[in-house]
Amino acid sequence: MTLLLTLAILILTGVAFWQISKIFELSQMGRKKDDSQIATEKDNDLNGKLMFAFLVFIYAVTIYSFWSYSKVLLPESASAHGPAYDTLLWISFAIILFAQTITQAVLHVFAYKYRGINNRKAYFYTHNNTLEFVWTIIPAIIFFVLIIYGMVTWGNIMNIEEDEDALVIELYAQQWNWKARYGGEDNVLGDANVRFLNDFDGKNSVGIDSSDPNGMDDIVVSQEFHLPVDRKVIFKFRSQDVLHSAYMPHFRAQMNCVPGMITEFSFTPTITTADMRMNSDVVDKVNRINKIRYENSKELTANGEEALEPYQFDYLLLCAKICGSSHYNMQMKIVVESEKDYEKWLSQQKTFSEIIQ
């Protein structure tokens, strides 16, 4: 109902605009004195002032957005490289917000200040090499610093060293769900290919090559996968059908899954799921979400439908690359826990050899 009303209002607003503009025009016709359709001094004055008002509007939108929407942003990062990412992000943001504030101000203030007046002559000013040199070199220096900073951070994040201790996990994408594969006892992933997917009556859900001994103790899980805290994880990504993108926003991690090749990304989770649930930003967010869900549930139960379950925070793996109709619902839960809990969980999962028996 509210929806219909909103729509009706919007359509009526549209019609109103149309009508107002027609009336506007008719009233212009009546006067006949000035229908030149070229801006007059009065138009310049009005629009110049509106330009100034628009500057205020831009600032207002910016301040409102930061004030009101900052709370929806991602909480503190839960990976070792995350703080470096966040620092670079906020430094870049500070620079662009500064540049935005100044340049928009100058642009709109000039538009306001130099609004046309009859018989005033503009200042004939064609170029100024010093000035142009200065504003070429200043952005150049700033960008140079950002580039170097970015490259160093990028190098650190993308440099995947295969050290002994690292946990190797394969994230396997298909339309429209995820699976995770662990190397098992030997921490080595067995060879795999889509050719083997139909082996063992479809029980070979990620196509492990059963002739490779490394694969027999591999463990494949769906719905959720677990990571031990503070241990480096090397992810190997595969896809069986179309492009997908493994996006783990809380860890500042993303990599495409490409059929026919194996891509890699690595990070070290630093905050357990349980600890993240205690984070004050997350607590606030969960409370907000549950309030919304409670309100929505009231409407649902009134219509005889089931109420929504209360929400509890979990790390997420999402798909960020368009992949077909259920792209919007391709998810997996990530649980970060202590090494002990992780081992316990892992020991409860079936190995490949157990599954195919």
Added chain:
Amino acid sequence: MSELTSISHSNHDDHHHHHKETFITKYIFSQDHKMIAKQYLILGVLFMGFIGVAMSLLFRLQLAWPEQSFAVFDIFLGDWAPEGVMDPNIYLALVTIHGTIMVFFVLTAGLSGTFSNLLIPLQIGARDMASGLLNMISFWLFFLSSMIMLASLFVEAGPAAAGWTIYPPLSALPQTQPGSGMGMTLWLISMAIFVASSLLGSLNYIVTVINLRTKGMSMFRLPLTIWAFFVTAIIGVISFPVLLSAALLLIMDRSFGTSFFLSDIFVQGEVLHYQGGSPVLFEHLFWFLGHPEVYIVLLPALGITSEIIATSSRKPIFGYRAMVASILAIAFLSTVVWGHHMFISGMNPFLGSVFTFTTLLIAIPSAVKAFNYITTLWKGNLQFNPGMLFSIGLVSTFITGGLTGIILGDSTLDINIHDTYFVVAHFHLVMGISALYGLFAGVYHWFPKLFGTMMNKNLGYIHFWITAISAYGVFFPMHFIGMAGLPRRYYTNTAFPYFDDLANINVVITVFALLAGAAQLVFLYNFIHSMFFGKKAEQNPWRSNTMEWTAPVEHIHGNWPGEIPHVHRWAYDYSKPGQDEDFVLQTTPIQKGEIETEH
């Protein structure tokens, strides 16, 4: 060439005798650049633009009120919206076709087609394009391509739905989604024809600018509009063929069993035979066009803005040579930055560093342009005609949208906002809205030249201010839902309770989008009404310096009766000291004692 020389040497009387125009040769299969410009404007901008914008409003409704039933869905989507609820496949199709239409049909063909065609001959002092015939063929190929694209909307399984970037394997395998069947085939055919049309147009623009400038019109006396159109055409000629090759290879993979982009694929219980191809290769090919495409869209808009800001400030454009240098620098760099769309595609991370470097370099000439526009306003005498408002609006959105490019262009920062709404907000502001503003500015400014009548300025003011407010209302909050981690091209975000608190922001965005859509109706009304009933235009309504305003208001074949005027100065002698008027036409000889402006 003989035909060309005969045109440029013949005088006014000859034309009337030689060209007996019928309705068909004058309005339909016209070879006259002014008529072709109008054809592009009406088909490319008004018609295709209307469809492209309307589609965005449909999927915005779904995003604000997910899975609700709407009567408009029932009417326009029919079986694709059972009981008025939009189907997820059709959501993706709408997103795909919206992107395709807006980027290619409206902002490439519509924008360049209209203004390059109208202004290149008129501003350089030529009778017409180098080849009127190729120009006509270019338009009709565009027409054909548009019709095929629209026909794909009537395919039973729906039009292409793999995103406007049509990455395989999704676009290659009909088993993966309904939109990758006949709809995708039509998309590819349409785009192949589109590329042909675009190439014919671009070659014509390049040849015309190089060969047909009137006496005295040296390259450094060209208005910045022409520089922008000229360089745009060159980028188009360099990059569009690569899209054509990508499309052809994709057609081969789809229909002839080749494996250019496909390898190791298992769909619907079946192992497919494809071996050895790579989707990453397609991404390289696509973005080798795709990124220059951004500048193919943007440069003409910036050219138009340069011209209008100078004219309406009654001041020379500040730093003419720096502006030309920036256009050239942007054009060059635009061909070596495509990899920034692929930081996390699986390509070697070292390439990521290289592309970060080139990408942030391109921000420098862009910044120079923005600063030069702002300095042009300084101490001007600004005439706020609607075209000027949209030009200033362009500078504003170009800055806002461009700045977030510094974040996205940085490979490190791209990791966590790649394919989120942050990207959507960024490119809509910097190339979508900015280019549309340039387009609107151009329409308001050159409407008198196109149709001989003036557009209503008050409606123009209403159009601008509502659009300007809505554009920020739509795209500013969108950055935040992107930084909250919401990926783009999601049919709904209700599948993740984590995103529940973004729902109200989506409503705000949709309300502003609908408002913006309503404002475009004002423009449409103004356009059509002014075309037929607008006030008759004077020859040079904006008191501009460029040559098109020396041609008569009534369109004549060959543009100028009698000899083509010669050019004696650059295009920006506004408010030059020692002159009676605050403008001096480019065709006015340097007076005694006057020094030619050094620029």
